[in-house]
Every structure is written in C-alpha cells, then in structure tokens.
Amino acid sequence: MTDTPRRRGADRTKAIMRTTLELGQEIGYANLSMEAVAARAGAGKHTIYRRWSSKGALLLDSLLSLNEAHLDYPDTGDVVADVRAQIYAAVDLLAGPSYGALFRALVGEAQHDRQVAVALNERFIAPQADKTVARLKAARDQGQLSPDFDLDLSMAILSGPLYFQLLITQEPLTHEYVDRVLAALFAGMGPGPRTRASRATAADRRAARSSRS
Amino acid sequence: MTDTPRRRGADRTKAIMRTTLELGQEIGYANLSMEAVAARAGAGKHTIYRRWSSKGALLLDSLLSLNEAHLDYPDTGDVVADVRAQIYAAVDLLAGPSYGALFRALVGEAQHDRQVAVALNERFIAPQADKTVARLKAARDQGQLSPDFDLDLSMAILSGPLYFQLLITQEPLTHEYVDRVLAALFAGMGPGPRTRASRATAADRRAARSSRS
DNA sequence: CAAGTACGGCACGTGCCGTACCGATAGGGT
DNA sequence: ACCCTATCGGTACGGCACGTGCCGTACTTG
Numbered sequence: 001m002t003d004t005p006r007r008r009g010a011d012r013t014k015a016i017m018r019t020t021l022e023l024g025q026e027i028g029y030a031n032l033s034m035e036a037v038a039a040r041a042g043a044g045k046h047t048i049y050r051r052w053s054s055k056g057a058l059l060l061d062s063l064l065s066l067n068e069a070h071l072d073y074p075d076t077g078d079v080v081a082d083v084r085a086q087i088y089a090a091v092d093l094l095a096g097p098s099y100g101a102l103f104r105a106l107v108g109e110a111q112h113d114r115q116v117a118v119a120l121n122e123r124f125i126a127p128q129a130d131k132t133v134a135r136l137k138a139a140r141d142q143g144q145l146s147p148d149f150d151l152d153l154s155m156a157i158l159s160g161p162l163y164f165q166l167l168i169t170q171e172p173l174t175h176e177y178v179d180r181v182l183a184a185l186f187a188g189m190g191p192g193p194r195t196r197a198s199r200a201t202a203a204d205r206r207a208a209r210s211s212r213s
Numbered sequence: 214m215t216d217t218p219r220r221r222g223a224d225r226t227k228a229i230m231r232t233t234l235e236l237g238q239e240i241g242y243a244n245l246s247m248e249a250v251a252a253r254a255g256a257g258k259h260t261i262y263r264r265w266s267s268k269g270a271l272l273l274d275s276l277l278s279l280n281e282a283h284l285d286y287p288d289t290g291d292v293v294a295d296v297r298a299q300i301y302a303a304v305d306l307l308a309g310p311s312y313g314a315l316f317r318a319l320v321g322e323a324q325h326d327r328q329v330a331v332a333l334n335e336r337f338i339a340p341q342a343d344k345t346v347a348r349l350k351a352a353r354d355q356g357q358l359s360p361d362f363d364l365d366l367s368m369a370i371l372s373g374p375l376y377f378q379l380l381i382t383q384e385p386l387t388h389e390y391v392d393r394v395l396a397a398l399f400a401g402m403g404p405g406p407r408t409r410a411s412r413a414t415a416a417d418r419r420a421a422r423s424s425r426s
Numbered sequence: 427c428a429a430g431t432a433c434g435g436c437a438c439g440t441g442c443c444g445t446a447c448c449g450a451t452a453g454g455g456t
Numbered sequence: 457a458c459c460c461t462a463t464c465g466g467t468a469c470g471g472c473a474c475g476t477g478c479c480g481t482a483c484t485t486g
Contacts, residue, residue, distance in 0.1 A: 030325040044465045104324045111321030112243040160373030188401015257434045
C-alpha cells in the first residue's frame with residue numbers, strides 16, 4: 001500500500017529541511033549550495049533533487065514547515081487587539097532574528113523564480129489574506145470598522161508597510177513599529193475630526209512616540 | 214584636466230548599462246551573466262568589473278540611470294491629486310511592462326547583497342521618502358491632512374501596499390489599484406462617521422469598484 | 427612624438443549545477 | 457524466511473559562469 005510508501009523518505013525529507021534552515025542561518029542563503037546541504041545532511045544530491053526542483057523550492061518548504069501553528073487570528077471581540085496579536089506572531093516568526101534573513105531571501109528568490117512566487121502566494125500569502133478578510137469582515141459587521149472599507153485591500157494595506165520595512169529599508173520590525181502602523185491606518189490620513197474611538201487611537205500613538213525617544 | 218578624463222570610459226559605461234537593460238529585458242535578470250553583457254556590449258569583462266563590483270551593482274546603476282526625471286512631486290494645492298500623480302509616474306516607470314521585472318529583480322538582489330540594499334535605500338528610497346514627507350508636511354500645515362498623522366510612516370504606508378502588490382502577489386500595478394489604495398488610506402479603517410471630504414473619497418472608491426466589474 | 431592608460435580578447439583555475447551511475451540496504455509481498 | 461524493488465549515500469561527470477591575469481592595441485594626454 002501507499003500508507004507508508006517511503007518511511008525512509010519522510011525521515012530524510014525532515015532531515016534535509018532542518019539542515020537547510022540550520023545551514024542557511026549559519027552562512028546565509030546566498031552562500032548556501034545544494035552540495036553543502038547534502039553533505040551536512042549526510043544525503044546524496046539525488047535525494048534532494050528527487051524532492052525539490054530548485055533551491056528556492058527547498059527553502060520554501062523548509063520555512064513553511066515552521067508555520068505549523070498557521071498563525072490564526074484570535075477573536076476577542078476587539079478587532080484592533082486581534083489584528084495586533086496576529087501580526088505580532090507573524091512578525092516574531094518570520095521577521096525575527098532567527099528566520100528573518102531566510103524569509104527575506106525567500107521573497108528575493110520569488111523575484112527570480114516564478115514557481116517560488118506562485119507557491120509562496122498559494123501556500124502562505126493567500127491563506128493569511130483569507131484569514132485577515134474573515135476577521136475584518138466580522139469586525140465590520142459589528143461596526144468596529146468603517147462600512148466603506150475595501151476588504152480586498154486589507155492584506156495589502158495592513159501587511160504592505162511591514163513588508164516595506166522588512167524588504168526595502170531592512171530596519172528592525174519591532175512591535176512598536178507595528179503599533180504605530182496600526183494606529184495610523186485605523187485613524188486614516190485624511191483631516192479630522194474623527195470619532196471618539198479614532199481620537200483615542202491617535203492619542204495612543206502619540207504616547208508611544210514620546211515613550212520611545 | 215579631469216574635465217574629460219576618460220571619454221572612452223564614459224561611453225563604455227553608458228553602453229554597458231544600456232546593454233544590461235536590453236539583455237535583462239530579453240532573457241531576464243536570473244539568466245543574465247556578466248559574460249553575456251560583455252559579449253553583447255563588445256566589452257571585456259575587466260572593463261565591467263572595473264566599474265561595478267557585482268551584477269547587482271550594475272543593475273542598480275542601470276535602472277537608476279532611468280530616473281533622471283527624479284520623480285518629483287507636483288504641488289497643485291490638492292495633496293491627494295499630487296500624491297496620486299507622483300505615484301502614477303513612479304508606478305509607470307518602475308512597475309510597468311518594460312522595467313517592472315528588472316526592478317523586482319533588483320529588490321530581490323537586495324535581499325542577498327547588503328551593498329545593493331544600502332545603495333538602493335540611499336539613492337532611491339530615501340530621496341523619495343524625503344520628497345513624500347515634504348509634500349505631506351505642507352499639506353498637513355494647510356489642514357489637508359490629519360494633524361495627528363505620523364509623517365515618518367508616510368513612505369511605508371503609501372508605498373508599502375504597492376510594493377506588496379509588486380513583490381508578493383505580483384499582480385499588475387494599475388492606476389486603478391493606486392486609486393483604491395489612496396482612497397482607503399485617506400479614509401482610514403476605523404468606523405465612521407468621517408467628515409464630508411472622506412465620505413466623498415469613499416464614494417469615489419465605490420464608483421471605481423463598480424466601474425471595473 | 428612619447429608616455430601612460432583604458433581597452434578587447436583570450437585563457438585559466440574554481441565552484442557549483444544537475445545528471446548519471448554505482449553498490450549497499452531496508453521493507454514489503456508472498 | 458525469502459527475494460524484489462525502490463530508495464539510499466557516494467562519486468564522477470560535463471557544462472557554465474565566475475573573477476583574475478596577461479597581451480597586444482588604440483586612444484588620450486602632455
């Protein structure tokens with residue numbers, strides 16, 4: 001049967017992905033070679049190429065294997081708190097000191113390799129976007145969000161500034177930065193006056209700014 | 214004199230950069246080799262390496278040589294119109310069909326090569342951010358922007374969603390998409406009611422959505 | 427005209443790619 | 457308990473592009 005068609009295979013798969021993350025952290029993705037992964041993992045190159053068609057595909061699988069928790073949204077009834085909590089978790093996992101550089105390298109690889117780009121979207125970005133839309137839709141129905149807000153843009157607007165910080169300026173992606181972005185987005189750029197809720201949000205932001213200086 | 218210290222040199226520099234863009238468009242940056250650029254340009258490899266230390270540095274200079282217009286902001290008095298016009302120009306230049314793929318490759322290279330990342334920020338991102346902050350600051354002083362808006366975040370919040378679309382989902386970056394993002398950002402995510410101006414913005418967005426279906 | 431220099435072309439050694447072949451071995455089917 | 461087959465680690469291979477060094481040439485400068 002095909003129940004356990006390759007018990008050896010599953011072991012080797014995990015070992016190779018683990019080695020990829022280890023070695024990638026040590027020497028960086030740019031210096032990472034398939035031969036080095038094979039040597040460190042005690043595997044033949046053919047064993048790797050049988051599973052992954054490219055270095056990018058290997059990195060994608062290796063990084064997504066960390067995502068077992070699936071970064072789900074909580075639902076405490078407070079949409080701002082829930083969004084913030086989910087983004088904290090995502091930022092800590094993929095922009096933290098351990099895997100941040102490798103995740104950046106993965107996005108970089110997606111600019112050269114269309115297969116990686118498609119797989120990254122289908123297996124990570126799209127599911128995250130779906131969860132974001134679902135949580136925000138519930139909030140909008142409860143009056144916690146502007147009824148005019150375009151939910152289709154929510155992933156781009158919420159995550160875009162964070163990816164900008166991660167990929168372009170490449171400065172640290174702290175919780176404090178996430179807080180400032182969320183405050184600005186919920187308040188909006190347009191001139192006031194806003195409702196009580198948004199003025200409170202702006203006040204929070206000012207407090208956060210003064211506390212960091 | 215050093216007026217024209219190396220007329221040969223300047224000619225070769227421009228020819229090599231032009232060849233880089235041409236060949237990069239034809240076969241893609243990933244398949245682009247220094248040897249191919251040298252052969253097409255009729256140059257020796259040494260001539261290229263004397264000017265640029267890596268393929269990424271060569272691409273950076275080649276792409277930024279297109280940016281002679283410097284993508285300055287207009288100032289018509291209407292901040293939304295001015296921001297929109299500037300973003301249109303930037304999107305048309307760097308996310309259009311001719312150079313979009315190469316610009317994506319440049320950002321991808323910045324994930325592997327720290328020198329490219331630093332140079333990209335210093336020579337392109339930071340100047341753009343400065344111009345954005347200056348234009349928005351004037352608008353805020355004129356009451357066209359929320360007095361609480363955090364100007365330091367303006368580049369990330371305005372450009373982040375666009376870079377997300379360009380680098381992550383890799384879907385077309387149309388003017389219509391820019392319009393929707395701007396409308397959402399100026400209106401804000403938080404619950405209403407907003408002032409007359411922001412309600413009009415939201416109405417514009419709804420009209421744009423219905424017209425594209 | 428002489429000195430200096432950037433140039434194109436070529437060759438070289440290195441590193442990694444992706445494939446092919448090898449003998450060894452572990453599991454499943456009977 | 458046995459063989460059979462697929463996968464395994466290891467090694468060798470051709471190919472490609474890298475980055476450097478050298479050579480003879482042509483142009484600029486003074």
